[in-house]
Amino acid sequence: MNLKVSIAGVEWKNPVTTASGTFGSGAEYSEFVDLGSLGAVTTKGVANVPWPGNPTPRIAETYGGMLNAIGLQNPGMEVFIRRDIPFLRQYDTNIIVNVCGRTVKDYIEVVERLSGEDVDMLEINISCPNVKEGGIAFGQNAKAVEEITAEVKRHAKQPVIMKLSPNVTDIAEMARAAEAGGADALSLINTLTGMKIDIKKRCFALANKTGGLSGPAVKPVAVRMVYQTAKAVKIPVIGMGGIQNAEDALEFIMAGATAVAVGTANFYRPDAAACVAEGLKAYMQEYGVEDINSLIGCV
Amino acid sequence: MNLKVSIAGVEWKNPVTTASGTFGSGAEYSEFVDLGSLGAVTTKGVANVPWPGNPTPRIAETYGGMLNAIGLQNPGMEVFIRRDIPFLRQYDTNIIVNVCGRTVKDYIEVVERLSGEDVDMLEINISCPNVKEGGIAFGQNAKAVEEITAEVKRHAKQPVIMKLSPNVTDIAEMARAAEAGGADALSLINTLTGMKIDIKKRCFALANKTGGLSGPAVKPVAVRMVYQTAKAVKIPVIGMGGIQNAEDALEFIMAGATAVAVGTANFYRPDAAACVAEGLKAYMQEYGVEDINSLIGCV
Amino acid sequence: MALKVKNTAIVRENSEIGTGIHSLWIEDPQISKAAKPGQFVSLYTGAADKLLPRPISLCEIKKEAGLLRLVFRIAGAGTERIAGFGPGDPIEVMGPLGNGFDMDGCKRAILIGGGIGIPPMLELAKQLSCEKSIVLGYRDELFLNREFEAYGSVFISTEDGSCGVKGNVIDAIRENALDGDMIFACGPTPMLRGVKQYAKEKQIRAQLSLEERMACGIGACLACVCRSKDTDEHTNVNNKRICKDGPVFYAEDVEI
């Protein structure tokens, strides 16, 4: 039985990774799950300099999901390279570094700094809805998506995954733009922009007013966009959005995703990602599936 | 204590109506709820001629919501006018007729036919995601939204509510386009395009492949879009998307909605709409709110 | 119009009568009093992630006791949750829904149930006063068959031949040369197609109980339609609403 998948020439032992921002750099979760059981660990966004993030409250619970407006708080690339890469390298898994920035120059600075480092793939976050300069501007305009992708590719030594925003009219157009820019793979969905209001205090539940909606609630939108994206491009797609078990993951794979990421579920099931990988095996056994690759886009 | 609101010169006894397509023309639900207790009843989409709708399965349950791809099955305007208007007129409530079409000409035909009929408002559905010709083409393009709005207004005798699609990059742009076209009010959100896959059969859960996502799961996206829309235009907004109780309704009102519509909740709580109206009273009593209008956009 | 309510009923009994097949007795005098064979109720799972009700056909109706018996197969997380309810548990229920069987004026009836389409035949067998041949089709494991014996001659078919005629319900009917002037059938669509075909060939009228995914259960959402011969007076197209115009239709009226 084969669970291995290959994305942009990088082999994963199984098609399961973590969604950026829901798993830190793995250290906190290593107490609950063997990081070596995952195909890859995708880190929280890393910028060229430290980012303090947004004021609190930064999260709010919603029906079957949650809103977050962390604002990409991160220690900056130097601390990340010094501390997190060596930590993750102890485990037999791929390291995907999520890169965030305010300007193209910011992104490039991180990409260049990482070019000499021992990481396997880069995920470029051009779709954070919580920081005006968090790339959302790039992520909602096809021309901008193509340009920043091309610019990043020009400086990147590792394969580049472009993370797309679901807050667009036509996801296929954005996907084709990233492919035209030279992206090696695509990941989606980032969060849907949402809002919650505290009717007792008559104020916004988040200090940032709006936040990114994630969790099981958004899964049908995510599966649809992954399906449309996989149909629109030839490069591999990493699907995410509300995955909390193997059944959810299989919807994305059958819709066309080569791999999947577990996000919000980590917050309430610290071993969720590992359980998804296990569950995929169980499904393949039950249904006599020899190779996980045979399920990709089979619908 | 005042629950009355006024939309485009039409007075509602309370700010609660039903979301088009979730309440038929009220007859089936009249066994469970007094239609006279609602500010308005919004009917299922009515076209110039009968529409057979999509093949089955037409619905699928999702986490905290559902997908539907009914495909605007409807009896056409003649049967509607002959049977449903007289039925609804028995009750002390406003009648909002949802109008659907494949071409501008279709819409105009219905609008003109209704101009002499005893209905209070028209809601123009330019955002059905389940029928290629169901208006989605109009609803995702600002220029088209303005044009069809202007064209409808040219022929409409009743106030016109334009129902907007949430499947767009910038909802405020669509809202301003409708306002520029002369819309008297806006309603949103229609459903988010989604997909569900049956992993046992490895096929789409819906015959139409994609469907419209509704229910509590989508509420945060709906509240956000209502907030952005109310900020962008001067005309009143009718908010909907996952409302199942008064607390949900109040989020929309505080975000800027002058009225709200109860949709999917009707399917599992046949008296949901009436309960929302009751719950608004209870909230106003508890918090000493004299006039519901004072809560509109108060956040 | 016929009474139709949404109540909180009480579960009185829940037993597994076959692999993954549960027999649930719930108490709701109002719905029980109004119920007819062939009708169904909508059961609510009570889970926040599964909002829509599950339509379940009525297997038995005890008006005096205000009880309803619902026999269903665990098909997913929703029915699995319902199968977890125990005596005394409250359960949200809406009903009675649908039209039910037309029991008038038949002298020799053939009742045909296939798989989870068998339960609604039990209350029908009890209330139908005429002569009855009862044909029950299973894949392999039998359930409920014993309970039919008091109401007519029972004929069984199993796909694996482990009991009765090897094959489907039509094979059982032919093999036993069953005859009648009205067929009542409920089961998977392929079986109903076979029944419709057989009834046509033998010139016997047939009432078929159909199923489809439902949302509202009362005819408003138009999710559960089936193609019909005549235009449906409700929506003016050739679509009948299974939850409201059905679930029982005369074979010649629907395309399946």
Add this chain to the structure above:
Amino acid sequence: MALKVKNTAIVRENSEIGTGIHSLWIEDPQISKAAKPGQFVSLYTGAADKLLPRPISLCEIKKEAGLLRLVFRIAGAGTERIAGFGPGDPIEVMGPLGNGFDMDGCKRAILIGGGIGIPPMLELAKQLSCEKSIVLGYRDELFLNREFEAYGSVFISTEDGSCGVKGNVIDAIRENALDGDMIFACGPTPMLRGVKQYAKEKQIRAQLSLEERMACGIGACLACVCRSKDTDEHTNVNNKRICKDGPVFYAEDVEI
């Protein structure tokens, strides 16, 4: 590193000890064994629409019996659901979480609890061997106060003056001229600000237990941060993680 687990614990007792205030005893030997005063656990509601755990401070720890006592106020649908659990019910719990109080080397301690910040002071009072003044601030209705009497001299403040000093905990401290070499405080932010101010003025060190909305509870998501004097070594900015670096901080280290 310190043990931290997610288990299914068993509810042993649940009683309402004040209006909307519940005392829950749960059995989880592993967490109980590792727990310290000032730490908390994450409780899961088990409801599909409320996915995130609720952080609840530890009120009492009985290691021998493997028990934990959690006293919380019903603040919404999530805590309301938890308040509905009864003896024998399983409950998902993660812990022990956070750093807990630093109990070393103080001779005369002032424990200050305000409202639902009172519970964590109880286990601290039990384990702190030195001389203790215990100050409890309420709006009006008292709870838990009796249970403190065995561990030190208890001073009470109520906003409505119905019991003890009319006013807040600081008023009670001044009025009773309480002194000490370490303050331990938990309560609403305005109260903690007052305590920080008072401690500074009196040159007493103070440990403050903070709260903020949390998602992961283990320091990964960065939802529950507070502004800190020093840059946090973890994220290299002036934000400490309340769930991991806290919830207890020395007053001078955080801006509140």
